[in-house]
Amino acid sequence: MSLWIPFTVMAAFMQSWRNAFQKRLSTDVDTLGVTLARFILAVPMAALYAFVLFSYEGSAVPQMNAKFYLAIVLAAISQIFATALMVKLFRLRNYAMGVGLAKSEAVIAAVLGALLFAAPLSAMAWCGVIIGSIAVWLMSVPKGMRNISWPTMLIGLASGLCFAFTTLWVREASLMTQLPFLQSAAYVLFWVxxxxxxxxxxxxxxxxxxxxxxxxxxxxxxxxxxxCSFVGSIGWFTAMSLETVALVKTLGQIEIFFTLLISAKWFKERLQRSDKWGLGLILVGAVLVILA
Structure with a gap:
């Protein structure tokens, strides 16, 4: 099995829990406060993780140029906006729908990666990305376009766009370090x-x-x-140092499965019949990107 696959599954599982806890915090703290909660205590965790990896492997800390730090800043700012927009979604729609709309990032990342980041996909990989995106759409808008407001739609797509830019810049920064994949992911994670x-x-x-x-x-x-954010980010950053963003994010849509379970069991939100179709299509899309 390719190593990026278990790292992606771990990331999706931890991110679903992080989103759930952020939704709970959002009842008492404003949007930027909930966004900061994702990062503030993760910094010392990331510093310790990077220190242990570099010490164990005996790797030297790389001297990076301005292009690397620009990618870091762009990724950091994009993720702040993406997270803040998703927290707003929690207040507009239910938990599962909010996360589902934000997961539009996979197909956006595929398009942007091919156009701007020299990361084209094979035909099978494109099929997987598109099928996964259709699945997320079915689960996010189970009753059709007439039952979703344009503000909700636009915020969801904007969140997905910002998440897509985040992951593309993270991958670019990881490739610039020329370190082994664990160290490159840890180094970029700390700086972001x-x-x-x-x-x-x-x-x-x-x-x-x-x-x-x-x-x-x-x-x-x-x-x-x-x-949860720290462990999930280790998974995402490591997976993206090994494989293209679009494939990682398409497989990462299994987060929707974990999200639906949390939504039903913890938040007592009702799930729709279309969720079953959506989960089946996510599975198909995930299989296609793995085979690709």
């Missing part, structure tokens, strides 16, 4: 999390210090969100 945390902390300190106080009142929930 650090930049995200500094940006949000400075913004909230100046514009909304009450948001930081609200986060301090939820230390356990913030820790769980940061931990």
């Amino acid at each position: 999390l650090l930049v995200q945390t500094l940006i949000l902390l400075l913004w909230l300190l100046v514009r909304s210090p009450q948001t930081l106080r609200a986060l301090c009142l939820k230390p356990k929930l913030v820790f769980i969100i940061s931990f």
